[in-house]
Amino acid sequence: xxxxxxxxxxxxxxxxxxxxxxxxxxxxxxxxxxxxxxxxxxxxxxxxxxxxxxxxxxxxxxxxxxxxxxxxxxxxxxxxxxxxxxxxxxxxxxxxxxxxxxxxxxxxxxxxxxxxxxxxxxxxxxxxxxxxxxxxxxxxxxxxxxxxxxxxxxxxxxxxxxxxxxxxxxxxxxxxxxxxxxxxxxxxxxxxxxxxxxxxxxxxxxxxxxxxxxxxxxxxxxxxxx
Amino acid sequence: xxxxxxxxxxxxxxxxxxxxxxxxxxxxxxxxxxxxxxxxxxxxxxxxxxxxxxxxxxxxxxxxxxxxxxxxxxxxxxxxxxxxxxxxxxxxxxxxxxxxxxxxxxxxxxxxxxxxxxxxxxxxxxxxxxxxxxxxxxxxxxxxxxxxxxxxxxxxxxxxxxxxxxxxxxxxxxxxxxxxxxxxxxxxxxxxxxxxxxxxxxxxxxxxxxxxxxxxxxxxxxxxxxxxxxxxxxxxxxxxxxxxxxxxxxxxxxxxxxxxxxxxx
Numbered sequence: 001x002x003x004x005x006x007x008x009x010x011x012x013x014x015x016x017x018x019x020x021x022x023x024x025x026x027x028x029x030x031x032x033x034x035x036x037x038x039x040x041x042x043x044x045x046x047x048x049x050x051x052x053x054x055x056x057x058x059x060x061x062x063x064x065x066x067x068x069x070x071x072x073x074x075x076x077x078x079x080x081x082x083x084x085x086x087x088x089x090x091x092x093x094x095x096x097x098x099x100x101x102x103x104x105x106x107x108x109x110x111x112x113x114x115x116x117x118x119x120x121x122x123x124x125x126x127x128x129x130x131x132x133x134x135x136x137x138x139x140x141x142x143x144x145x146x147x148x149x150x151x152x153x154x155x156x157x158x159x160x161x162x163x164x165x166x167x168x169x170x171x172x173x174x175x176x177x178x179x180x181x182x183x184x185x186x187x188x189x190x191x192x193x194x195x196x197x198x199x200x201x202x203x204x205x206x207x208x209x210x211x212x213x214x215x216x217x218x219x220x221x222x223x224x225x226x
Numbered sequence: 227x228x229x230x231x232x233x234x235x236x237x238x239x240x241x242x243x244x245x246x247x248x249x250x251x252x253x254x255x256x257x258x259x260x261x262x263x264x265x266x267x268x269x270x271x272x273x274x275x276x277x278x279x280x281x282x283x284x285x286x287x288x289x290x291x292x293x294x295x296x297x298x299x300x301x302x303x304x305x306x307x308x309x310x311x312x313x314x315x316x317x318x319x320x321x322x323x324x325x326x327x328x329x330x331x332x333x334x335x336x337x338x339x340x341x342x343x344x345x346x347x348x349x350x351x352x353x354x355x356x357x358x359x360x361x362x363x364x365x366x367x368x369x370x371x372x373x374x375x376x377x378x379x380x381x382x383x384x385x386x387x388x389x390x391x392x393x394x395x396x397x398x399x400x401x402x403x404x405x406x407x408x409x410x411x412x413x414x415x416x417x418x419x420x421x422x423x424x425x426x427x428x429x430x431x432x433x434x435x436x437x438x439x440x441x442x443x444x445x446x447x448x449x450x451x452x453x454x455x456x457x458x459x460x461x462x463x464x465x466x467x468x469x470x471x472x473x474x475x476x477x478x479x480x481x482x483x484x485x486x487x488x489x490x491x
Contacts, residue, residue, distance in 0.1 A: 057334065058269040060342075061306040093459055095287045095309050099487070135359050135370070143287045155285040164361055166370065166390055172431055175368040175392035189286075189306070189313060203394075225308070 063190060063225040066090040070104075070194065072219025076130060076169070078207065080109030084130075084217055088194075096140050100161060103133040104217075108169065111207075122206060127171045132200060134178050136163030146185070155186040167202055167215075174202040180217075194221035270303040270315075273332035273340050280332065282322025286311035294320050302332075350454040350490060351380050351411045358462060358488020365468075365480035367393030373488075380411040387424070398428040402444065408452070418464075420448045426470060443471045448482075458489045 067089050074084035086104025093099065108128040114121060142158035162179040180198030187193060200215040275298050282294040286308045294316070296302055302314040310326040332340050345353075356375040363369065371389040378384065382405065389400040404422020422445070429439040450464025463485045470478040 058271050060271055060304050060312070063306050063308050092309050093457065095311065135361075140287075143285065143289055145284060145290070153284065155290070164368075164370065166392055173390070173392055173397045175370075189308075 064092045066092065066098075066192070066223045066225050068192075068194070068221050068223030070102075070196065070219040070221030072196075072217060074104075074106040074130070074215060074217040076106065076108045076215050077204075077213035078111045079128075080111075082107050082109055084219060086132075086219075088221060088223065090138070090223070095143075098138045098140070098159075100136045100138050100163070101134065102136070104131075106130040106217075113207075123170045127169070130167065130169045132165060132167040132176060134163050134165035134176065134200075136161040136178070138182075140184075155189075157184045158182070159184065161198070167200060169202075170204065170206050174204065176200050176202045190225045192223045192225070194223060195219075196221065270305060272301050272303050273329070273334060274301045275299065276333045276339075277328065277331035280314075280324055280328055282314065282316075282320065282324060283311075284322065286313070286323045288325075290323065294322055304329075345458045345490075347412075347414060347454050349458070350414075350452075350460060351416075353377065353458075353490035356383075356460075356488050356490040358460075358486055360462060360464070360484040360486025362482065362484030362486075364389075364391050364393075364482045367391050367396070369482065369484065371484060371486070375406070375488075381408050382406070383408075385420075385422075387422075391426075391428075394431070396428050396430045398426060400424060400426040400444070402446065404446070404448075414454045416452045416454075418450055418452060420446075420450070420464070420466070422446050422448075440472075442473070445469050445471070446482075452488075455487070458491060460488050460490065462486055462488055 067087075069085070069087050071083070071085040073081050075081040084104055084106035086102055088100060088102045090098050090100040108123075108130055111122060138159050138161040140157040140159045144156050144158075145153050146156050147153050159182050160180075161182065163177075165176050165178065167174045167176040178198050178200045180196060182194055182196035185193040185195075196217075196219050198217045200217065201212055202215075203210055204213045205211070275296050278298050280296040280302065281292045282296065283290040284293050296314075296316055300317065302316050305313040305315050305321065307313070311323045312326070312329050313321060313323050315321045326342065326344075330340060330342065334340050354377050356377070358373055360371045360373070361369065369389050369391050371387055373385050373387045375383050375385040385404050385406055387400070387402045387404070389402075391398045391400060402422050402424025404420050404424075406418050406420045408416050408418045410416055424444050424446075426442050426444050427439065428442070446466045446468040448464055448466030450462065453461040453463075455461050464483075466482045466484075468480040468482060470480060472478055
């Protein structure tokens with residue numbers, strides 16, 4: 001009985017070694033052996049030398065990513081308006097949809113209370129730094145062309161974006177929702193100018209009761225596709 | 227073709243995707259101006275028009291008008307691709323955008339139909355790497371997460387997560403590693419089960435309470451779906467139940483719901 005198992009085991013082991021030519025042919029898995037070379041037909045003198053052209057296709061340059069920088073003005077609710085700037089990275093999924101991440105910086109000024117009271121500070125100097133990042137989804141809602149004079153045409157697109165992220169301001173990280181619209185003006189097919197308007201919303205309770213602050217930002221940017 | 231603009235760096239041929247960014251900070255406005263430096267790309271893919279004609283649009287989108295037509299038998303160079311559109315250049319130097327459907331009717335130099343690599347639902351099942359962003363609710367707080375995943379086989383993958391938690395009473399961040407099992411990875415809507423462990427850092431909000439920052443270990447189980455959308459793009463939704471191993475007498479339990487999107491490659 002035991003020896004029978006041993007034989008069975010050996011057969012299984014043999015099958016599993018399917019790399020072995022002998023087993024392959026035994027079970028008919030192997031490729032058919034080449035037929036023995038037949039004698040050259042006496043009439044054939046010219047050996048046809050057909051060479052298959054090995055064509056290695058060069059890769060196509062994909063330009064779905066867009067990277068750039070922007071500068072503008074940000075109005076921080078209750079804290080006045082100031083210069084803002086940042087970076088943006090976008091990936092175009094289809095001709096309509098894209099995803100985008102932006103990171104920016106601005107600096108809060110003084111509230112009217114702080115100015116009128118003359119000296120009383122609501123937040124410290126370092127807490128006036130306003131950092132944000134956002135992850136957005138965008139849609140090119142109005143693609144089109146503009147014409148400059150007779151001989152020049154540029155592709156443009158009006159797009160909408162919405163997304164979420166975080167803002168570090170007044171001593172806390174704040175969950176931020178942002179939405180807006182932008183205008184993309186393609187100088188060439190790889191370089192674009194942007195004009196964007198966005199609203200960054202977050203909850204803040206710095207001035208007594210909690211409220212939703214609207215922080216409007218307008219900026220101009222340059223991006224490069226790659 | 228080798229263009230020599232001011233910004234071109236004459237050099238040995240480089241891979242086509244060699245783009246440099248030079249940031250020049252404008253003194254007053256602190257503007258960053260980006261200038262791409264393209265290596266001379268003298269090798270472009272050439273295809274021959276086999277369909278009666280090839281329509282060139284002025285831009286990479288369905289709405290852009292057709293301004294030029296290339297006849298059958300003529301060849302064009304493919305300059306670049308954006309989403310499903312190809313920018314081509316004719317022998318006479320005209321450039322325009324052609325959609326994928328028409329490009330797939332052209333012929334390669336060896337006479338074969340052109341086929342462009344395109345991610346399919348099979349890649350969704352078999353791709354090794356995946357990265358995505360999810361957002362949702364973590365025990366009443368908002369959570370934003372970024373993850374990277376590596377598939378050991380179509381059914382099992384390992385993931386690393388980094389999350390930022392933004393609540394009304396406290397903020398924090400969390401890092402975790404988990405194993406994901408998909409029973410039917412070939413389905414368009416593929417359910418998964420996950421198990422993991424990690425680390426959470428919590429800091430109470432400054433305006434509410436003067437509490438102490440805390441660092442705790444966490445363990446979690448979860449279920450969810452990966453949903454194939456298009457190209458290399460997928461949607462993901464999941465529920466996870468966390469146990470926070472606090473230093474106090476009782477452990478804390480937190481429920482999390484998240485949705486988001488991801489890419490596989």
